[in-house]
Amino acid sequence: MAKAGVAVARREEVVAGLPSPKAGQILLAARKVFMRDGYGSASMDAIAREAAVSKATLYAHFSGKEALFAAVIRERCQHLTRSLSPAELEPLELAEALRRVGRHFLDLILSPEAVAIYRVVVAEAPRFKELGRVFYESGPMQVKRSLADYLAAAARRGLLAVPEPYLAAEQFVGMLQSHFHLMRVLGVAGRPSDAQIAQAIELAVRVLTRGYAVG
Amino acid sequence: MAKAGVAVARREEVVAGLPSPKAGQILLAARKVFMRDGYGSASMDAIAREAAVSKATLYAHFSGKEALFAAVIRERCQHLTRSLSPAELEPLELAEALRRVGRHFLDLILSPEAVAIYRVVVAEAPRFKELGRVFYESGPMQVKRSLADYLAAAARRGLLAVPEPYLAAEQFVGMLQSHFHLMRVLGVAGRPSDAQIAQAIELAVRVLTRGYAVG
DNA sequence: GTCTATATACAGATAGAC
DNA sequence: GTCTATCTGTATATAGAC
Numbered sequence: 001m002a003k004a005g006v007a008v009a010r011r012e013e014v015v016a017g018l019p020s021p022k023a024g025q026i027l028l029a030a031r032k033v034f035m036r037d038g039y040g041s042a043s044m045d046a047i048a049r050e051a052a053v054s055k056a057t058l059y060a061h062f063s064g065k066e067a068l069f070a071a072v073i074r075e076r077c078q079h080l081t082r083s084l085s086p087a088e089l090e091p092l093e094l095a096e097a098l099r100r101v102g103r104h105f106l107d108l109i110l111s112p113e114a115v116a117i118y119r120v121v122v123a124e125a126p127r128f129k130e131l132g133r134v135f136y137e138s139g140p141m142q143v144k145r146s147l148a149d150y151l152a153a154a155a156r157r158g159l160l161a162v163p164e165p166y167l168a169a170e171q172f173v174g175m176l177q178s179h180f181h182l183m184r185v186l187g188v189a190g191r192p193s194d195a196q197i198a199q200a201i202e203l204a205v206r207v208l209t210r211g212y213a214v215g
Numbered sequence: 216m217a218k219a220g221v222a223v224a225r226r227e228e229v230v231a232g233l234p235s236p237k238a239g240q241i242l243l244a245a246r247k248v249f250m251r252d253g254y255g256s257a258s259m260d261a262i263a264r265e266a267a268v269s270k271a272t273l274y275a276h277f278s279g280k281e282a283l284f285a286a287v288i289r290e291r292c293q294h295l296t297r298s299l300s301p302a303e304l305e306p307l308e309l310a311e312a313l314r315r316v317g318r319h320f321l322d323l324i325l326s327p328e329a330v331a332i333y334r335v336v337v338a339e340a341p342r343f344k345e346l347g348r349v350f351y352e353s354g355p356m357q358v359k360r361s362l363a364d365y366l367a368a369a370a371r372r373g374l375l376a377v378p379e380p381y382l383a384a385e386q387f388v389g390m391l392q393s394h395f396h397l398m399r400v401l402g403v404a405g406r407p408s409d410a411q412i413a414q415a416i417e418l419a420v421r422v423l424t425r426g427y428a429v430g
Numbered sequence: 431g432t433c434t435a436t437a438t439a440c441a442g443a444t445a446g447a448c
Numbered sequence: 449g450t451c452t453a454t455c456t457g458t459a460t461a462t463a464g465a466c
Contacts, residue, residue: 044442044443045440045441055443055444056444
């Protein structure tokens with residue numbers, strides 16, 4: 001797929017909030033090429049071909065390769081950010097709320113899009129310093145913060161003894177991540193089965209609740 | 216440092232087990248350039264310059280850019296692998312043994328070399344499938360395996376109730392990793408302080424031992 | 431084996447017609 | 449704004465002298 005053939009305008013997906021439709025085409029094509037080839041190996045030619053526009057048009061909308069890359073990353077980070085609201089968790093029993101958070105988190109970080117963006121952001125972090133921060137704050141930090149808020153509330157209700165809620169949240173997501181994310185980003189294994197995910201979540205919930213049990 | 220000046224032969228470090236001294240120079244230079252620029256942005260010119268040899272010499276020792284990259288990754292993975300022996304852990308008290316493993320693991324994955332190799336391997340994993348496996352098996356898997364062996368032994372001695380030692384090991388290293396590794400590879404934060412590391416280890420040890428406490 | 435010099439392709443970026 | 453055609457530098461890789 002997407003061999004070196006004649007490029008056709010794609011309308012599979014729309015990038016919202018842009019002045020021109022061409023800018024959306026370009027951003028979508030750039031995303032595809034950057035995610036597939038990485039920043040260094042991606043070429044402006046390939047992006048123009050994929051977007052079905054000329055390179056001149058491409059440069060009319062974005063000042064250069066770096067700016068285009070930054071625009072792609074920012075747009076994707078914004079898109080991938082979907083937090084669980086406290087209102088969704090509050091009525092649930094403790095263990096069930098943690099399961100819900102865990103599943104949401106794993107769905108997020110194991111999706112092909114998230115893995116692809118993780119790869120390029122990590123690879124280019126030394127050269128695009130602010131993009132690493134954008135990624136971290138839009139994704140992992142939000143999940144940890146909302147979980148930390150939930151844990152703090154649970155501690156106030158006497159369900160747990162959590163002196164450092166944010167660190168406990170990091171422990172929880174760390175336990176989940178460890179199982180699958182590394183193997184996924186290294187290409188060693190594909191997406192885990194639902195049963196594997198369920199087992200990992202159960203174990204993490206069990207260790208966290210026992211680890212921070214009251215008394 | 217390392218601006219576009221006259222290259223000089225470096226002898227800071229020796230790459231062992233190579234037939235020719237030039238091959239060692241080349242491999243060392245390639246490592247430096249690949250880690251700094253990433254695979255896609257690195258050039259054979261830059262590597263030849265850094266190694267203070269001509270490009271023809273470079274191609275006399277390695278068949279091309281891909282082969283050189285693979286050689287660098289394999290050599291580094293081999294070098295970074297240093298496991299804790301079971302004999303070192305056996306005489307220690309449980310919590311102290313876990314602290315020792317935790318500190319060893321964090322020292323390993325937070326070192327500048329490990330972070331640099333992680334970045335390039337993750338970035339190129341889709342195109343160099345076997346290198347992801349080499350990295351995983353030489354680093355994280357070994358640590359988890361030896362920790363799992365220790366946990367299984369502890370369970371046999373009645374110190375813990377660990378039904379799945381390997382998964383428990385993954386939880387432990389995941390809790391530790393979560394705190395720092397992501398921020399480090401994203402360039403959001405530098406190396407954490409000793410106090411931060413000590414706190415993370417204490418929390419992880421506490422949660423794991425309570426989570427898998429007997430009874 | 432190692433060099434200098436070069437072949438060949440393609441990169442990012444732009445000029446100028448429309 | 450968008451295109452075609454092109455400029456200029458640099459990429460990987462190699463030929464041929466020593």
